[in-house]
Amino acid sequence: MALKQKFGIGDDIDSMVLIEDGRVFLHSSAALRNIRALGFPWSIGYAFIIVPESIRDWFYKLFARYRYRLFGKTDVCMVPTPGV
Numbered sequence: 001m002a003l004k005q006k007f008g009i010g011d012d013i014d015s016m017v018l019i020e021d022g023r024v025f026l027h028s029s030a031a032l033r034n035i036r037a038l039g040f041p042w043s044i045g046y047a048f049i050i051v052p053e054s055i056r057d058w059f060y061k062l063f064a065r066y067r068y069r070l071f072g073k074t075d076v077c078m079v080p081t082p083g084v
Contacts, residue, residue: 007019013026015027015060015061015064028048029049029053029056032045032046032048032056
């Protein structure tokens, strides 16, 4: 709650939020910055940062709307085994 107040993040945000170096990133910007941190080959996806944010966010929200149809939904999170 303190971070939400400190960075002015509203209660209406239902998306990924990334706070990095004192800046707040939402939606596609947060996702792309996380992808960049994954390293090669995933970091190649960061190239989409050149697409205007309004267009990226539109696709991000469209994907979010249909993600359960694409990948399914479980009632519990997977707990990785030591081998994973």
